[in-house]
Amino acid sequence: MNFVFPPPATASVAVAGEPARFPVRRIFCVGRNYAAHAREMGKDPEREAPFFFTKPADAIVGDGETVAYPPLTSNFHFEGELVVAIGKAGSDIANDDALAHVYGYAVGNDLTRRDLQLEARDKGRPWDWGKAFDRSAVCGPIHRVGEIGHIGKGFIRLAVNGERKQDADVADLIWSVTEIISILSRSVRIEPGDLVFTGTPAGVGALVPGDVCVVEIEGLGSLTTIIGVRKPA
Ligand code: MN
Numbered sequence: 001m002n003f004v005f006p007p008p009a010t011a012s013v014a015v016a017g018e019p020a021r022f023p024v025r026r027i028f029c030v031g032r033n034y035a036a037h038a039r040e041m042g043k044d045p046e047r048e049a050p051f052f053f054t055k056p057a058d059a060i061v062g063d064g065e066t067v068a069y070p071p072l073t074s075n076f077h078f079e080g081e082l083v084v085a086i087g088k089a090g091s092d093i094a095n096d097d098a099l100a101h102v103y104g105y106a107v108g109n110d111l112t113r114r115d116l117q118l119e120a121r122d123k124g125r126p127w128d129w130g131k132a133f134d135r136s137a138v139c140g141p142i143h144r145v146g147e148i149g150h151i152g153k154g155f156i157r158l159a160v161n162g163e164r165k166q167d168a169d170v171a172d173l174i175w176s177v178t179e180i181i182s183i184l185s186r187s188v189r190i191e192p193g194d195l196v197f198t199g200t201p202a203g204v205g206a207l208v209p210g211d212v213c214v215v216e217i218e219g220l221g222s223l224t225t226i227i228g229v230r231k232p233a
Contacts (some may be wrong), residue, residue, distance in 0.1 A: 022104075029196070030050055030197065036202035049183075052187070065225065066227070068230065069227055070135070071231070071233045072113065076227075078112075080215035081108040081200050082220075083195055087101065089190060093185040095182050099181075103145065107140040110137065137197070139195065140220070143221075151220065158216075166202065167203070181196070211227040213226075
């Protein structure tokens with residue numbers, strides 16, 4: 001096939017213990033999936049079904065990379081999250097079958113322009129400018145299910161410059177990985193290469209240039225991001 005210019009390289013994530021990389025197809029994110037975080041965002045967690053937003057595949061950033069402070073914001077937030085990597089396609093997936101679609105798990109950081117997100121929320125506008133900007137989807141190496149099994153519990157922690165900001169347990173997800181996959185697959189057909197950021201626990205806060213942000217999840221290692229100086233889009 002001919003293209004009028006060279007197509008961009010496929011976005012991808014490292015796979016632990018494997019030289020080949022995981023090609024990223026789409027990035028889905030779950031909103032407000034830990035009760036304490038829903039409360040800190042001013043919402044009642046008990047009454048809300050899970051909802052999703054997306055980021056472009058090429059927003060992906062790997063471990064140890066610098067992310068320039070993004071444009072248009074003065075309240076740039078971290079959100080430490082468990083990421084599920086999908087390895088098998090499916091739609092209308094039953095809970096009992098959901099985990100068979102998981103390729104592996106990774107540590108993630110759903111970087112957020114909180115001021116833009118909240119303004120959009122309050123005006124009933126899309127979240128894209130708050131969530132789906134360049135280099136907003138930080139994801140560490142994917143650990144294959146065949147190597148580590150499934151992640152249903154274990155600490156999830158985030159520190160900025162060594163100071164603990166988030167400290168929770170993956171078992172406290174309102175909607176489990178199983179339920180997220182099942183519910184997502186009723187809206188869209190999931191495909192190999194899809195990533196699902198499963199939501200962040202309480203304690204979200206701001207980053208500034210020079211910060212070093214580290215997310216850790218039990219069994220998945222750590223994910224480091226350095227915040228660089230502000231750059232134009
Ligand atoms: Mn999030």
